[in-house]
Amino acid sequence: MNLRILPLCFLLLTFLHTSLAQKKWEGGVSVGLANYIGDLVDTPFPRPEESQLTYGLHVRRRLSPNTGLRLHYLRGTLASDDFNSNDPAFRERGFTFNALLTEVALGLDYELRGHKRFNREGRIVRNIWTPYGFVQGGLSTVRPETGYGTGDFPPEMKDRIRADREADFATTRLALGAGLGLRFDLDKRTTLSLETGLRTSFSDYLDGISQAANADDFDWYTFTGVHLSIDIGPPDFDADGVPDRKDECPQTRGPAELNGCPDSDGDGIANIHDPCPRQPGLPEHRGCPDTDGDGFADPDDHCPDLPGTRLLFGCPDRDGDEVADPDDRCPDTPGPHDLAGCPDTDGDGLSDADDACPEKAGPEANGGCPMDRDGDGLPDGEDLCPDAAGPARLDGCPDTDGDGIADNADACPDRPGPASNRGCPELQAHEEDTLTRAIRAIRFRTGSAELLPESYPILDQVAEVLRRHPEYRVVVHGFTDNTGSAAVNQRLSEARAQTCVRYLVGKGIAPERLEAKGWGKRYPVATNATVAGRRLNRRVEFELLLPGMESKYR
Structure with a gap:
């Protein structure tokens, strides 16, 4: 073998050695037939009867589901004989040649249906057949042994034959080729390819003959054969470059530094060792985060968003009673566990x-609470006022003003009064007379809410009565006769009542004790058929009400 082919053989061995650790590599054997096309063939196609057995080795690297890079070595022979021609001139010439063929080439192939064979992770998902095409380049060595015939050639032919015998041509040359094939998956690791291709080394001396024949055309050769390929190297089911025997996750792709396991959250901890594979975390927490930074990983932290103590599994304890705040009914006041963290004063x-x-x-x-909280000798269950001491005759309730009416039933607990007036002091006779006289004495301008000055003295007396009896609230009622429309009378009665209320407020009576109401022509006290009766119906009344009492006008 020519020494110039040794580097390519070394490259082939290097590829083979590298492939032993890769899933994407395959290697195998090739066997087929080589044919010659050149000066001894009288057709554009090789003669089938001159096919020569050729064999070899190959290594293929899959670059993508559709493409691959193949390095191969072929060894065989090329041969041809003019006596196999149907052309009498060729048979009479009698040229023959026989040559040892050696080829080392690197080729790129493209499989039309390769993408149907692999998934996105590069793993075989089904066996298919696929056509492919290839181009290649490399070195071929052809050492021809040529027979130049025994015929009686003209001098010019003899000169050409002599030139060919003495020609100094290279036996190892660059060779380029292309071809087509059909690849079948026998199983997920084995493929069988049928292939045919054409090569040229840009030389007319593959057969040792040029000048004596057609010196204007290069010689060609073909190879038609079968490639049997098998995945080489240790199995790598997930095609992540980590052999299954070293891959902790042989069915899921992952980097070599994580022993072939994925790291979904990118925290440097493989999913199989990471309790929080979707959340980046810290190595000291086995890949889990510590959101509140209290030293507890979130899965172990009962309060992952609030920093806390180790004793309470990462929960805070504001009052320091060793009851975690989320479980503490009184988180700001210390208390025992059995009372949910609340005190028992x-x-x-x-x-x-x-x-x-x-x-x-x-x-x-x-x-x-104690059975007798106020200590009045009456049990709380019978005491109407369990928090205030009082005599039994008043059901345990006090009587602050000593009027014999318990404070809880006394409308005026600080001022004595008879039960008939709900425990409040009664109006004296002259006070009641003042209120009665006010009904007749208060006068307004005709059709107006403006008080006549003659009304001021009686209103001052009413104000004095109200000051002496703060326990009462007062409703000022305004009334009219039936003269005029009902709407006008209603507005007038309301306005006159409001005028009286404003006057009393001006005299120091608290406005919240006063209420003004107008009733128009309703509730007459005399007939409206006479002037005197209508005068009596035009009036203002002052109604004093104790707490809880309702007005007689509704």
Whole structure:
């Protein structure tokens, strides 16, 4: 073998060695027939009877589902004989040649249906057949042994034959080729390819003959054969470049530094070791985050958004009672665990939050209050005023003003009065007379809400009565006769009542004690058929009401 082919053989071995660690590589054997096309063939096509056995090795690197790079070595022979020609001139000439063929070439092939064979991760998902085409370049060595015939050639032919015998031509040359093939998947690791291709080394001396024949055309040769290929190297099911025997995740792609396992959150910790594979975290937390920065990984932190203590599994404890704030009913006041973190000030076993009397001990049945909270000798269950001491005759309620009416039923608990007046002092006779006289004494300009000056003295007396009896609220009622429209009379009665209210406020009576109401022509006290009766119906009344009392006018 020519020494110039050794580097390519070395390259082939290097490819083969590298492929042992890669899933995307395949290697195999080739066998087929080589044919010659040149000066000894009288047709554009090779003669089938001159086909010569050729064999070799190949290594292929898959670049994508559709493309691959193939390095191959072929060894065989090329031969031809004029006696195989149908042309008498060729048979009479009697040229023959036989040559050892060696080829090392690197080719690029394209599979039309290769994308149907692999998924996005580069793993075989189904077996198919696919046509392909290829181009290649490399070196071929052809050493011809040529027979120049035994015929009686003219001198000119003899000179040409002599020139060919003495020609100094290169036996190893650059060769380019192209061809077509059909590839079948026998299984997920084995393929069978049928292929045919044409090569040229840009030489007319493959057969050792040029001048003595057609010196204007290059010689060609073909190879038609079968390639049997098998994936080489250790299995790598997920095609991530990590052999299955070293791949902790043999069915899922991942980087070599993580032993072939994926890292979905990019935190440098493989998913199989990462309890939080979708959230980037810290190595000290096995790849989980610590959102609140309290030293507890979020999956172990009962309060992942609030920094807390190790004792309470990452939850805060504002009051320091060792009850986590989310479980503490009183997070700002320390208390025992059994009371959900709330204090028990009176020590009766009920937390202050549930104790109706947090500063006085009492049974739970009584809401945490003592059975006689006010100490008046009457049990709370019978005491209408359990928080204020009072005599039994008043059901345990006090009587502040000593009028014999318990404060809870006394409309005026600070001023004595008879029960008939709900415990409030009654109006004296002259006070009642003042209110009665006011009904007749208050006068307005005709058709107006303007008070006549003669009304001022009686209104001053009414104000004095109200000052002496702050327990009463006052409703000022305005009335008219039936003269005029109902709407006008209604507005007039309301306006006159309001005028009186404003006057009393001006005399120091609290406005919240006063209310003005107008009733128009309703509620007459005399007939409207006479002048005297209509005069009586035009009036203002002052109604004094104790708390809880309702007006007689509705």
